[in-house]
Amino acid sequence: MNLSHLKRLEAESIHIMREVAAETEKPVMLYSIGKDSGVMLHLARKAFYPAPPPFPLLHVDTTWKFRDMYTMRERMAKESGMELLVYKNPEAIEKGINPFTHGSAVHTDVWKTQGLKQALDKYGFDAAFGGARRDEEKSRAKERVFSFRTAQHRWDPKNQRPELFRLYNTRKQRGESIRVFPLSNWTEFDVWQYIYLENVPIVPLYLSKLRPVVRRDGALLMVDDDRMPLRPGETPMMKKVRFRTLGCYPLTGAVESEAETLAAVIDEMLRARTSEREGRLIDHDAPASMEQKKQEGYF
């Protein structure tokens, strides 16, 4: 009578969330509307049931998410009964930062990295849950569940606390904050399986459907609204596509797929031969780009 792998992962994530609620002053859950965020939110609701989770949701918005994602965000805030905070970097609004004119690196840095730091400082959160997993990327494989950031939000990979047994040392100096990753030990496949078995609501973009796309620099980009400037010779074509990860629509590549249901997505995944980050344009800049971004404060 052993617990299954998924049940053990679920219990571990719930344990981590309760530790944070018990030992930090002002926690927040970063909600990016993607599948990992969806699972994390689902687990938080389970952890504190029958009470709602004792922290708000924070979405660091770039204004460039898919429209379906905004709809989902409002729906989940209402369903969970949690407070939803939306933060948009005012400097990015003022300068009209966007991926087309400024490139993915600047766009991501100003909206997301700087935006996140500003939001955490503004509200004075001392712990923030994120949905990152260790299987996503090499530098994540060594990330702790509780990751300490300096008052300037920097991450020092050489100076991390050892995590032993089920014990997390949550003590911190004034001004320091913690990023907490309750899904550290989940794999992409675990997440999908869990979504399937638990009926976790997800953005419909994860399931295949005819959508207007253009092929650009080797990736299939969805034309989600009329803000997307088309290059000469580009006409949106209708293709049956889905997304393995969701971010800003101009920076997220779709994959052609026939999988219109969750079960079919899982089936396709089992046959898949590429990792989910391939669809993310941000990782391709330089081999260690993710680690660099993390040291600078990217989640």
Added chain:
Amino acid sequence: MTLEAIPQAIDERDTDPSGLLDAAIRRRAGRTLLRLNTCGSVDDGKSTLIGRLLYESKAIYDDQLAVLETDSKKVGTRAGKLDFALLLDGLSAEREQGITIDVSYRFFSTENRNFIVADTPGHEQYTRNMATGASTADLSIILLDARKGVLTQTRRHSFLVSLLGIQHVVLVVNKMDLVDYSEEVFKTIEADYRKFAAQLELPAITCIPVCAVDGDNVTSPSERMPWYHGPSLMELLDNIEVDESRLLGSPFRFPVQWVNRPHLDFRGFTGTIVAGKVNKGETVRVLPSGRQSTVARIVTADGDLEQAIVGQSITLTLADEVDVSRGDMIVPADQPAEVADAFEATVIWMSESPLLPGRNYLMKIGTKVVTATVVPLKHKINVNTLERTAAAKLDLNEIGVVNLQLDRPIAFDAYKEIRDTGGFILIDRLSNDTVAAGMLHFALRRAQNVHWQAVDVNKTARSASKGQKPCVLWYTGLSGAGKSSIANMVDKKLHTMHRHGYLLDGDNVRHGLNKDLGFTAADRVENIRRIAEVARLMVDAGLIVSTAFISPFRAEREMARSLLGTGEFIEVFVDTPLHVAEARDPKGLYKKARAGELKNFTGIDSPYEAPENPDLRIDTTTTSPEDAADLVIELLEKRGFLSGP
């Protein structure tokens, strides 16, 4: 061994009418989890072995494989062939140095099981990382090079693995290709290892001859080693029993994490079951208070349960209104955990600054945080020879057996029996770093039998008869700063005011009570601990105690403060710059220290940590001792210490 593909529902995927997809997904979801860690150095081919496990179990995607191919050509050590080790070296700093410097976690699966591998480096200075990886593992793989056999590091790894109570050890004898796949070489190594391991508490050992580079005996039997009839590594991992099965038979243990109180009618105690199982209606006991009740409900978001088992995160409600808070433990009434406040334990030291007996640390065990003091350090253990030697301190990566005294009783089990109620970490109060991992052995009888003697005349009564309130004036500052002069003057003033003070002077105490102590950091800590204890007894006697000691370390002053009641500890910082104190040099000590005749002299070759927020700071370059004494008296008056309670 490959990922099981879900049978394809050919035409009607949307609806999955045959239910085949659904059944396959549910079957996969029912897999068990095995956590393992790996010990060995890069030279033994450890990263290559794990890289191969990932590759063979199809945990590597094509795009990752493409990167691996490029990297193998660029920085690989296998002459352009796939270098699996490169899959594992995550951080760029490490890749440049060519060594793994931290714990990293990897995932792969077979048809029956999912695996989480904690990959931990084998270099000497990284004992801490290995202990971290092993602390959550069901099984350890210890890797060695067939050409070298059982080395010092193999012994070290095995000892750590046994300390952390791992149930299964797999000795992987790698690089069999370099010893011509010789059965004799393998048998000799196996015999050597088993002989050594007999001294350790290692319940089960399996030895496997492997060539990780080519995959022999990793996932399938090796044709080149037909003489080996045991399981391949993957086969073994797939079938071995997980530790949770053992814990299911242990008594129920439930450290309370969080009290869930959404409204007046619901009061739930949340936590993770770390051992055994619990049934609705069962009689339970709350420790350390010992109060009893019965389990009214086992609440989860998926509905109430009749029974919950080890590993589950649940919420319990009790039939009676008993006082339960975070840090308490719920246990069966007839199989409670022990409650004690003093223990023998093994600690693995993980900090650059050494463990000093007498110093206070925070101890986190289960969901409880208490204050722990090491009194005494019994011995340290040489991880290479298992030899025990006496020690005054523990340095980074050293392992010692200690007695721990806590500031209050906790519920616990021996680590050997239940990992999560006997395993703990120590936290430095100032840096907040995790400085040690520890394993409780047993409670010290002494602590349970020595109770405070209740006395009828108490502190308040005694101090009232003197028209004062007791406190400690803790003077701190460099040698020659003027601590004793000021303290002496304050004591005289108190005497003329008919108040009862007492001066504990550094030099005087060292002539008697502390004459066995020297000036090493460890002895300084013990010196202050004894003084703080004496001061505490004197405060209990109702006195206004002055202590004049350099007391250079913040942690010890904090410890003294923690022994006393709120407001009873008054820190007076006698602030004299080093060059001024050295110019005064009333006892000629600075001259000696500068000449190298006095070792560990504060300010010269031993640090002084100035108070951050003293109750009173006296700048002796602008204030005479007479005026300074007046300032102290003024403070005592202002805070009401010179009038009765």
